[in-house]
Amino acid sequence: MTARNAIFALIPALMAAPVAAQSDSEVTEFTLDNGMQVLVREDHRAPVVVSQVWYRVGSSYEGRGNTGLSHLFEHMMFKGTDAYPEGEFSEIISREGGRLNAFTGRDFSAYFEIMAADRLPIALELEADRMANLQIDAEALATEREVVLEERRLRTEDRPEGRFGERYAAIANPGTGYAHPIIGWADDVAGLTVDDLEGWYQQWYTPSNATLVVAGDVEPEAVHALAREYFGDIPEREVPAVHDPENLDPPGERRLVYRDEQARVPQLRMGYEVPSFATADDSRDPYALLMLATILDGGDGARLSETLVRGSGVAAAAGAGYNPMVRLDGEFSLFGVPADGDVAAVEQALREEIRRLQREPVSEEELERARSQLLADHLFELDSVFYQAMQLGMLETTGAGWETLDAFEQNVRALSAEDLQAAAERYLRPEMLTVGVMQPADREDEA
Known part of the structure; x- marks a missing residue:
């Protein structure tokens, strides 16, 4: 799902009963040897933890011909690995009393779990496994491509506001990746291949392009140790350079x-x-x-x-x-x-x-x-x-x-x-x- 829809759909389930906000909680930062960033924010009001893995890639990194690739790849991240075939990731999190989902934005792709604090190692093990060992095959791609195209039809193509919004964005963001929709143009999505997805995975889904954010009833050093244990052995890869247009170059009304x-x-x-x-x-x-x-x-x-x-x-x-x-x-x-x-x-x-x-x-x-x-x-x-x-x-x-x-x-x-x-x-x-x-x-x- 897109970032906006994912975020707002989660509000009712994730907002806790009003108590004193933890606005003064400190953030502890670590960097693993493979370049992965780890941010920890303590909040000990309840025995709950939120873990999120953020990748610095989203729809603004795409070009014509591969628009929608980030969002489609988000779907593919749930298709399984050798260790955890399709469906097992979600089943394990559900069995442990947790929740999970993902969202794609213009500038990022993110995956998260919400669990009891003592179940954090399970979430990190599963996320590390799909960062390194994701399986991408043609049958799964064909299924998820149709899911995305139907999502696009329902949210955009069948709604006047959606059609208007896409046309507006195209002229409001000349020369940047913000000009095309997060979900992609339909003809681009229909043409994406296994090779496209595998190339995207190799380019962007590397520890040096990722940030692990953990918030909740945790201790920073313990989180650091878990991050080293599960993510530390994943080799880093070079991330492509991104060339963006000059900022605030007046295009005219x-x-x-x-x-x-x-x-x-x-x-x-x-x-x-x-x-x-x-x-x-x-x-x-x-x-x-x-x-x-x-x-x-x-x-x-x-x-x-x-x-x-x-x-x-x-x-x-x-x-x-x-x-x-x-x-x-x-x-x-x-x-x-x-x-x-x-x-x-x-x-x-x-x-x-x-x-x-x-x-x-x-x-x-x-x-x-x-x-x-x-x-x-x-x-x-x-x-x-x-x-x-x-x-x-x-x-x-x-x-x-x-x-x-x-x-x-x-x-x-x-x-x-x-x-x-x-x-x-x-x-x-x-x-x-x-x-x-x-x-x-x-x-x-x-x-």
Whole structure:
């Protein structure tokens, strides 16, 4: 499954009952002789452990002809080895009272188990075995290829929003691997071969390209010893160099008008290309962008719902978002659904909200409300052992570094209204903007 769907599907099962968040827990880092990184975060509130193996490879590492390879390979990682044939991995984890799954993103592929703390050696033994000894055969590939193609049909090809989203991403990310979908283009997936998968395995699934994250009721030195025992003898291989385009090269304002026969109402997407934790020249900028997104769309008192929905009534729904945990530049995104079909009015209103952020500093009251909202959301996520591991793995594989997690609160508290205004002026510019409009096919008015 894709990263977004996997993460959100897990929330109900993995969020523990509210208790004091472990935001001040220390992270211990080790590196094995074969280059594998090990991160351990202690959380002794319950006798549970989360183990995750993250590989620094995802859909953005693919090119035309092999899109979808990372996601399809995730499926193949459950097809078995000589020691543990297909199905045994899952059966063992289930028999021991644990849960497992995997997810693929644009910048990573990750595999995890959630178990009683004393069962950690079982999870590590199984993960090490498939890192080194995975079997890939044509029959298994044929089965999983059809599973993926059906997943693509259900989630994308049969949904107007899915078709629109793929077209939008293609023009919003010119020249980068973010332009194609994580699940891949259907014709590419249909053409992938055993040789393609074996080559991917040899290129990227090596200890020197992996991070083991363990969070929960564990002791760091004990985890280090287990990692050496199970992963230490797997030989490292050289990882190919990745050539990405220059960061924040202004491509000029781009526009997409997409008409869909199944669309019932118009939709608007707008996105500015902005730096991420990994690409920002000024480390304060991603935090300022997070705060700007929270001011626009952080609860009922946020600006978009206050002005566009409840105020002027021009939009039936409106929002904003920004994810700084990506390997390349990210997107500061806006969306709107017009209340009466007038997309142009919603676009004008959203552009005005951006100009307002650039013209005048936010008030102290609004700044503190957004700061409190952002920190509350952050601490609530850290209340889950699973999400502690998730944050560490995602930050590390996207190039931000796991240390960013511990610096988050301090950096958010240090922001001023002037910092936010400066970030809005620097990055939310027309030449960095993509505008996408989805219209029902029978609407002939100009978008």
